Amino acid sequence: MRLGIDLDGVVADFNSGWIRFYNRDFHATVTEDQITHWNIIPELTHFATMDEFWEWSLDLDGATLFRHLDPYPGAIEAALRLAESHDLAVITAKPASARADTMEWLAEHGFPTDEVHITGIHSPDAKPKVLADAYLDDGPYVLPHLVAERPEAAVHRFVRRWNSPVPGATDVHDWSEFEASVRRLASSREDGFHR
Ligand SMILES: [Mg+2]
Structure with missing residues (x-):
């Protein structure tokens, strides 16, 4: 995926x-x-x-x-595990002047991706333009756009103090919950494929 x-x-x-x-x-x-x-x-x-x-x-x-910035503990390790079976696309909203630093940060921390999308900080509707089977985001203004514009995708809210439940989004409290959700999605797709 x-x-x-x-x-x-x-x-x-x-x-x-x-x-x-x-x-x-x-x-x-x-x-x-x-x-x-x-x-x-x-x-x-x-x-x-x-x-x-x-x-x-x-x-x-x-x-x-x-x-x-520091990576959250375990985040890079979880991304590396996911990248063994899936393609990870970074979709991040940043000021344009942070472009080079974002690339350097990803390189320094060894984030496993071939694809980085930097969207503007004033356009929460820009992220759904990047297609994915599953999304993971914490932005309360971004998540409703992902749910509305990518109904076929599994949108995950990373539960944080600064967001609240979004209808249509799956809550995950940590990276291991996201990994479990991706595993379930992948195996249900396999089942659908073989049926
Ligand atoms: Mg965010």
């Missing part, structure tokens, strides 16, 4: 990354458990808008924030 995999909030720990730099640069005390909904950053910081935040995020220690 072909799996469409989001990066931030799924493979890359975006929140711990920006909080680490923000607290360091502005002597702030933001904590990860304060991230309770999408686009909450202006409420927790001095940035008036997300655009101001994005602007700051593009030059941190000589690279964009995205270059500095």
Whole structure:
């Protein structure tokens, strides 16, 4: 199968990354458990808008924030296991100026993909244009578009504090649940094929 995999909030720990730099640069005390909904950053910081935040995020220690993020524990290993039987396509929304850093990050961490799609941060409807049999995403504004525009695909919500159930999407709480769901999908397709 072909799996469409989001990066931030799924493979890359975006929140711990920006909080680490923000607290360091502005002597702030933001904590990860304060991230309770999408686009909450202006409420927790001095940035008036997300655009101001994005602007700051593009030059941190000589690279964009995205270059500095840590992978979630176990995410790369799970992707490597999935890639033994499936094709992984990265589908990630980023500022255009983070393109090179995204590629470098994927290379540094050995993410198993031949295909990277970088969609704009202001177009949550762009991800469904990349076809996949199954999607994994944490974005509350992205998931409904995937469900609506790819009804034939299995859309998975990576359950996070900043999203909530989306009708038509399957919830997974961690990578092993996603792997199990992909295994079930793959074997039901095999059954259908042989029937
Ligand atoms: Mg995401």
